[in-house]
Amino acid sequence: MTGPVATAVMAPAVPGRLQLAGVSKVFGRGDQRVVALEGVDLTVEPGEFVAVVGGSGCGKSTMLTLAAGLEEPTTGTVEAAGGVALMFQESTLLPWLTAAKNVELALRLHGVGRDERQERARRLLAKVRLGRHADKRPHELSGGMRQRVALARVLAQEASIVLMDEPLGALDAMTRDQMHDLIEDVWQESGFSVVFVTHNVREAVRLADRAILMGSRPGHIVQELQIELPRPRVMDAAPVAALASELTRRLREEVARHDESDYFDI
Amino acid sequence: MTSPTTSTSEQEASPLGPRRFDVGRWARRSLAPVILAVALFLGIWQAVVLTGWRPDYLLPGPATVLAALGEISAAGEFWQALGRTLLRALTGFGLAAAIGTLLGLVVARSRLLRAAIGSLVTGLQTMPSVVWFPLAILLLGLGEQAIMFVVVLGAAPSIANGVLTGVDQVPPAYFRLGHVLRAKGWNLYRFIVIPAALPSYVGGLNQGWAFAWRSLMAGELLVVIPGAVGLGNRLAFAQEFGDAAGLLAYMIVILVIGMLADLAFSALSRRIRLRRGLTVR
Numbered sequence A: 001m002t003g004p005v006a007t008a009v010m011a012p013a014v015p016g017r018l019q020l021a022g023v024s025k026v027f028g029r030g031d032q033r034v035v036a037l038e039g040v041d042l043t044v045e046p047g048e049f050v051a052v053v054g055g056s057g058c059g060k061s062t063m064l065t066l067a068a069g070l071e072e073p074t075t076g077t078v079e080a081a082g083g084v085a086l087m088f089q090e091s092t093l094l095p096w097l098t099a100a101k102n103v104e105l106a107l108r109l110h111g112v113g114r115d116e117r118q119e120r121a122r123r124l125l126a127k128v129r130l131g132r133h134a135d136k137r138p139h140e141l142s143g144g145m146r147q148r149v150a151l152a153r154v155l156a157q158e159a160s161i162v163l164m165d166e167p168l169g170a171l172d173a174m175t176r177d178q179m180h181d182l183i184e185d186v187w188q189e190s191g192f193s194v195v196f197v198t199h200n201v202r203e204a205v206r207l208a209d210r211a212i213l214m215g216s217r218p219g220h221i222v223q224e225l226q227i228e229l230p231r232p233r234v235m236d237a238a239p240v241a242a243l244a245s246e247l248t249r250r251l252r253e254e255v256a257r258h259d260e261s262d263y264f265d266i
Numbered sequence B: 001m002t003s004p005t006t007s008t009s010e011q012e013a014s015p016l017g018p019r020r021f022d023v024g025r026w027a028r029r030s031l032a033p034v035i036l037a038v039a040l041f042l043g044i045w046q047a048v049v050l051t052g053w054r055p056d057y058l059l060p061g062p063a064t065v066l067a068a069l070g071e072i073s074a075a076g077e078f079w080q081a082l083g084r085t086l087l088r089a090l091t092g093f094g095l096a097a098a099i100g101t102l103l104g105l106v107v108a109r110s111r112l113l114r115a116a117i118g119s120l121v122t123g124l125q126t127m128p129s130v131v132w133f134p135l136a137i138l139l140l141g142l143g144e145q146a147i148m149f150v151v152v153l154g155a156a157p158s159i160a161n162g163v164l165t166g167v168d169q170v171p172p173a174y175f176r177l178g179h180v181l182r183a184k185g186w187n188l189y190r191f192i193v194i195p196a197a198l199p200s201y202v203g204g205l206n207q208g209w210a211f212a213w214r215s216l217m218a219g220e221l222l223v224v225i226p227g228a229v230g231l232g233n234r235l236a237f238a239q240e241f242g243d244a245a246g247l248l249a250y251m252i253v254i255l256v257i258g259m260l261a262d263l264a265f266s267a268l269s270r271r272i273r274l275r276r277g278l279t280v281r
């Protein structure tokens, strides 16, 4: 429960550590100029599960885009040690490939030979419990199944940092619960660090070791909160609910400081 | 995996069920209208003949022409002409496809080239390819090369354009995915951009074929190469000899080839779209 962490000195690069120091991001010029992020300092330790919570448009996706190296920060530095994988807000499976081939593509682009990648793709799909749907194309799968394929693809990259941008936003509560279990399982098994963006506060409390609250205009980190509830946690359990409402209260305060009303789910 | 809520997840059925290309269905949906069109065409033709607008020896009815077609197709020269024309069409189209695809890919990759050549390609496309024949004959002589030149020039811009449109329409999310998966340079094109551009590319090929076929027929009407007579030449000969039934018979052959090619392309593009869930059956 501290303010933004001061990171004047960069810690040495350990695989799985993600460091953003003094990061700001400006889009456009003149009238179009938008300061999406300002003065963001964030360190994610190897193996840590960090949830980023904030209203719509506060720069969460932008932060992940920078962390994944898809864009350069306007100021500040981003250091990601080890590979970075990104799971997108909506699943971006390639529609011309079957589930298995989508996973295999990630392996292929990482130089894995044919037999090995077929074998590994099957294993990963079995891990996300899609073994029987390996040969279906994305449009033949449900939204939840598609996100599981996307998860398998992320796992195939064997990254030490996994970024997830509201990957469960479009799913129903039931499927979402299943995905929480699955994500927690694979995270505990593989030991990568996670930055999980969501505007669902409960989801953050359900999953994360630490929640980062973001405010908008310009996007910045307002607070962070260690979540020390024992795992496994249950989304509807009282301790999760209590902490979630505490987080919500803080976010409300933050929003109240701004005129425009951002929204977030509780 | 101890959570009881997840154990049923494998039973989730796909909402749409598996979709595979279905020949019977394709025949009903694509072939039936074609057959109806042919019937209508024959009906109108017969009606015009019955009005007596032109004497029988100038405008014979479908029955006479079909009989002529049977007679013509019994002769070796028909098959030689058909073979010659198809050979030219496939060579010309193949060349145009190679050139158009390469041009499209090169131009798509460079913003500057795109701006410069992109409009040139569009400009070329607006020009009726027959217009090139006088120049082609002047430069290359009355021969095979002149025909190929015009066929390629007619078809390649459409094919290049198909590539360009396809690449332009690749969703930005795919490029981001490519970056995350570390697909760079040729790999990005091979695994992501080209497959994503495929539907539009097939559209370009289809249009390119149509232009190639038109250019070829124009060429065969204009250019006669002794010993290398094509369907278009036969059509011209029939007119010169006043053989109306033969003329119409050759026209029908040319029409049917065009329609078959079109059917093949639409089946191909339908198949691609079906596999991607871009269309319902």
Ligand SMILES: Nc1ncnc2c1ncn2[C@@H]1O[C@H](COP(=O)(O)OP(=O)(O)OP(=O)(O)O)[C@@H](O)[C@H]1O
Residues within 6 Å of the ligand: A027, A028, A034, A035, A036, A054, A055, A056, A057, A058, A059, A060, A061, A062, A063, A199, A219
């Ligand atoms: N490529 C871009 N060009 C211009 N402005 C952008 C771009 N990307 C993001 N922005 C702006 O930056 C701000 C932050 O956007 P971002 O997508 O990071 O928000 P977010 O927190 O992910 O929102 P949401 O929860 O709705 O996904 C917004 O005001 C947005 O309009």
Ligand SMILES: [Mg+2]
Residues within 6 Å of the ligand: A060, A061, A062, A089, A165
């Ligand atoms: Mg976002």
